[in-house]
Amino acid sequence: EAAVTQSPRNKVTVTGGNVTLSCRQTNSHNYMYWYRQDTGHGLRLIHYSYGAGNLQIGDVPDGYKATRTTQEDFFLLLELASPSQTSLYFCASSDTGDEQYFGPGTRLTVL
């Protein structure tokens, strides 16, 4: 079974702060994803990647950057955090792009 880990698990920052969320998967999957989950909106795709150095824009990319440094590591960057970015963030990976394996989530609060 795919192992996807996220760090930190919880993060509190202030408006305008700089935040980096980290994700690592250890099964050599090609695809990695960043989602946010909000009440009333379900899971929304922010950015995704199909390999090291690749980045694809998701459905709600505004205010977020992402970088895939290696096959294993995918980072989500919030350079000027806003309260609207308070959310539960999930990372996921997939071999083919269909079945996705999710990490445990990072709860981000922007004050």
Added chain:
Amino acid sequence: GQQVKQSSPSLTVQEGGISILNCDYENDMFDYFAWYKKYPDNSPTLLISVRSNVDKREDGRLTVFLNKSGKHFSLHITASQPEDTAVYLCAAGIGANTGKLTFGHGTILRVHP
């Protein structure tokens, strides 16, 4: 607009009954359909999926029905149990290896003993 829609935010079923969860979609290019299960404070996990070349797939107590002309798919859970209580997310994707799924907002299923 919302491409994948779960019109029922919640569903309550008695233990032993059948739970029916529904999902509608807009994009007729979707050809991969899946259901994920999520417990509170846990991450989503894949339950069952189907491609558009079949209209039904069974796996134990779970059955996915696909109605492409109606742009609708559903998950039936027979002999529902209290441990089935969770959020169920439907998802759809286009083509093999596209890498992208679109999720519905989720339906909370509560199974009462």
